[in-house]
Amino acid sequence: MAEGRWLEIADGVLVRRYTELDLSVGLVLADHGCLVIDTRGDAAQGAELAAAVREVTSLPWTVAITHAHFDHSFGTAALLPCEVWAHERCRAALEAEGAAQRERWAQHYRTEGEPGVAAAIAATDIVLPDRLVTTTAELDLGGRRVLLTHPGPGHTGHDLLVHIPDAAVVFAGDLVEHAPGGSFTAESFGPDTDLGHWPAALDRILQLRPRVVVPGHGEPVELAFVVAARDDLADLAALRAAVRAGELTTARALTRSPFPADVTTAALG
Template identity: 35%
Template sequence: MMQALAPNVEQLDARCWRLHHHGFSMNSGLVVGEDRAAVIDTGSGPREAAGLYAAIRRITGLPLIVVNTHAHGDHVFGNKYFAAHGVEHFHASAAAVEHLRGHGHEERQLVRFLEPEMALRQGPYSSILIPAEIVAESGAMLDLGGTALEVFGLGRGHTAGDLLVRCGRILFAGDLVEEGGPPNFEDADPFLWAELLGRLEEECGPDTVIVPGHGNVVDVDFVRHQHREMLAAIREGKEIVASWPAGSFDPTAYQLELLPYGPEQSSIFLQRLRELRP
């Protein structure tokens, strides 16, 4: 029998909650209006989704909608469970939808240890539900009844289709902001991501509460630090890449240690710079 994985629940203000999953340290969000409630990211499969849904139902019995911040499996693979429990409206960017259509099955391996049913395509909730409601590049306002939810993108960063969700001073940033570990660069453009973090600083005030894709709640000072750290890593990384013979990719342990992201993500970071550098 499938075991539900319950998240930790933290209330951020009168209408917003952070629901923190243990497996990937991923954050889902909940915003409750008078007529309906919005779920931001549904977890990595039916186990997390079942725990998330139960936690949400202890907070509200209102009809739900879902917003996916991006297309990585740990954020969207709970969609099918929510659809099976009555949710009809799933929102995402066009780029996220394209990624799920073209590469969704590759994402299954990401969750194989935590969500074996999802990885093996077993059970009624293991198919990939692709959102049907596309958020325009100009963004969208979702009315929850007395509460307005702003859904918007700032361009390519962590992926080609990142969305942010704002309700008052609460900002759900998806994996554009990472507190629980180093930024993940596998589908990223580090150059554009760094620019985006600069714009995100401007979007945030001193009292903005930022819910990152993974880890603890942060503030604008944390975003500023991540921005400056990424700019410095790009400068260092461009010099490292320029030192290699043409066409080669062979970072040394010393070169990886010069970067702030740990050996695995630093290696991916350098590879992305080599592929994308101006």
């Protein structure tokens, strides 16, 4: 099976890229430990990631989860025992909705004719993060600071940024996505998305002045990409507000949107 490939985007900061869902996960190396950012979508995928990290380093790891969606958080069990950091509402979301999410996605892959993936998701033990962030937390992995920051609601109500100041890198989870030839997809907008506040969350990333931003899906990007994504989301939020106020028809919003029709339709809800 085709698995991932590592990219080193800064000294001791790696991204592992997967064909499956175009996913990007992270690895930050320091003197006394390493940080794994997101754990893939099921126990088997998490085990692959754990083995891949062990090919890079023998340092003990800590895990940070950017948000509760299955493709970022369901692989955690394979990395235990370790500290698992996330926003406090990420834990609450996994606790309240993890089992339903597991059932929904297992069913999705069964329907898609991928029974192996479906079975792996169905067999996943959902791990609840045990180190919780409300606004910000600082990890000291030895010789390197890593900051975990909740930038306000956006893709979900509990997104977490992972900022490595000395490398000028931010792992953004799905607050930033880089689909081939574009940015967001229809799947970027779910029931837990807060479109109105999403642009402000991207402003928080811009304020950190990173050299590289790692999306939850797609290749790493530079700051200009995040600026454009912020502006496009702000335009989309304004269109949605106008539709809801009865000032604009959905059809007109679709023609004015910076995004393709399927993405705009998903975002308009």
